[in-house]
Every structure is written in structure tokens, then in C-alpha cells.
Amino acid sequence: MRRNIVAGNWKMNRTFEEADDLLFAIADPLQKLDLGNTEVILCPPVLYAEMFTDVALENNFSVGAQNCSNHESGAYTGEISAAMLKSMDIEYCIVGHSERRKYFNENSEMLAGKVNQLLDNEISPLFCCGEVLEEREAGKHFEVVGQQLFEGLFHLSADELDNVIIAYEPVWAIGTGKTATPAQAQEMHAFIRSLIAKKYDQEIADDTTILYGGSCNAKNAKELFALKDVDGGLIGGASLQADDFLKIVQSF
Ligand code: PGA
Numbered sequence: 001m002r003r004n005i006v007a008g009n010w011k012m013n014r015t016f017e018e019a020d021d022l023l024f025a026i027a028d029p030l031q032k033l034d035l036g037n038t039e040v041i042l043c044p045p046v047l048y049a050e051m052f053t054d055v056a057l058e059n060n061f062s063v064g065a066q067n068c069s070n071h072e073s074g075a076y077t078g079e080i081s082a083a084m085l086k087s088m089d090i091e092y093c094i095v096g097h098s099e100r101r102k103y104f105n106e107n108s109e110m111l112a113g114k115v116n117q118l119l120d121n122e123i124s125p126l127f128c129c130g131e132v133l134e135e136r137e138a139g140k141h142f143e144v145v146g147q148q149l150f151e152g153l154f155h156l157s158a159d160e161l162d163n164v165i166i167a168y169e170p171v172w173a174i175g176t177g178k179t180a181t182p183a184q185a186q187e188m189h190a191f192i193r194s195l196i197a198k199k200y201d202q203e204i205a206d207d208t209t210i211l212y213g214g215s216c217n218a219k220n221a222k223e224l225f226a227l228k229d230v231d232g233g234l235i236g237g238a239s240l241q242a243d244d245f246l247k248i249v250q251s252f
Pocket residue numbers: 009169173174175176177213214215216234235236237238
């Protein structure tokens with residue numbers, strides 16, 4: 001179902017006490033806001049999941065993880081399974097973030113496996129796609145994003161896809177302060193929707209939630225979220241500043 005969503009990706013930031021402070025700096029005001037139909041998801045380091053899920057419902061947000069294993073269970077030292085996330089009341093999980101693709105060599109096959117594990121455990125994948133700068137400059141951005149979607153997501157049935165959120169995150173915009181222009185964001189989001197329409201149908205395409213990510217902040221969120229095919233944002237740096245994140249949440 002298509003919704004307005006703002007998701008905060010804390011990445012590998014904040015110790016336990018710092019996370020506690022930031023959580024309540026966001027959660028207390030959030031509880032008092034009239035969010036309409038906007039949904040807020042916080043994706044902290046998964047180690048702190050319980051601290052977040054304990055207060056999520058009464059404070060108007062859901063909890064997401066930043067990663068999970070593509071394996072079901074067993075001898076995979078250091079890994080965390082989708083079933084474990086589910087058992088900690090986690091409802092969402094980021095998959096295919098460009099940092100995981102780049103630094104941890106995650107390929108499409110692994111990402112499709114993670115998507116499957118998550119759906120098997122009734123967790124909604126937040127599937128990231130996006131091109132690097134050289135690909136955009138070479139005019140290959142549509143091809144690259146299309147391939148990421150075909151290889152990582154389009155093996156799903158229509159019913160399964162209904163539980164997936166897509167995030168378009170141009171890699172050159174992540175953490176750089178260089179946001180995609182509204183025209184660039186709208187063009188890619190419309191393209192992603194057209195691919196879904198071709199592979200599935202128009203109704204499913206219209207029902208899919210597609211977020212923008214990459215230097216989205218308190219100043220530019222309103223303009224981006226107003227775009228026809230942009231349904232919210234996946235926020236990195238600005239999700240670590242309570243005031244900024246709360247402004248973004250109110251940018252629809
Ligand atoms: P950023 O990160 O907002 O700091 O650019 C976005 C992301 O990586 O999801």
C-alpha cells in the first residue's frame with residue numbers, strides 16, 4: 001500500500017547512552033505531533049532494538065534494522081537473521097544500501113536472498129537502489145537502477161511486492177550534501193514506477209511506496225516530498241539531529 005514515510009537510517013552512529021538521548025529527543029515530540037497518514041521508521045544500530053521497540057508504539061514510530069543475513073540460520077558467525085529481527089518486533093529492514101553493496105560486496109543474488117528471508121518472516125524490506133556518479137555522467141543511471149530492481153526485487157509475486165518499500169538513493173548524493181534536483185528525483189521515481197507497471201501492472205505501480213534518499217534535509221524535504229512520485233525519504237545524516245528529523249517528518 002502506498003504511504004508517506006520518513007525513515008531515519010542512523011548507520012553506525014551513537015553509543016548506547018547517546019542513542020538513548022537521541023531516541024527520546026525524537027520520540028517525545030513525535031508523540032505530540034499530528035502526523036496524519038505519515039509513517040515514521042527509525043533504523044538504529046540493531047543492538048539497541050529493544051530500547052526502541054519498547055517505546056515505538058506509544059510514540060508513533062516503527063523500528064527497522066539496517067541489515068540482515070541472506071541465510072535462514074546456522075553457522076554464520078556475526079550475522080543476524082530475519083527471524084531474530086522478527087522476534088525483537090522489528091517491522092522493517094533496509095536491504096541493498098549502497099554502503100553495503102560497496103564495502104561489504106553485497107551483490108544482487110545476496111540481496112534477493114535477504115528480501116526473501118525478510119518477507120518469509122513478515123518484515124518489510126526497504127530496498128535501496130541508485131547509481132554512482134560515473135554511471136549518471138555516462139547516462140547509464142536508468143539502466144543501472146533498472147538492473148538493480150530486476151535482480152533484487154522483480155522475482156517477487158505482486159502480493160510480495162506489496163510489502164516492499166523502494167528507496168531511490170543516488171550514491172553521489174549520499175552524505176555529500178549534494179541532493180538530486182527535484183527534476184532528477186521525479187524523473188527516476190517515475191521511471192521506477194513505469195518499470196513496476198511493465199513487470200506487474202499499473203495498479204501495483206501506483207500502490208508502491210518510493211522514497212528518496214541522499215542529502216535529504218530539513219530545508220529540501222518539502223520540495224522533494226511534494227513531487228508526484230516521491231512518497232517520502234530515507235534520511236541519513238539529518239536523522240541524527242532531532243530537530244532536523246522532526247522538521248522532515250512534518251514536510252508533507
Ligand atoms: P544521507 O544518507 O541522508 O546522509 O545522505 C542517506 C542514506 O544513506 O540512506
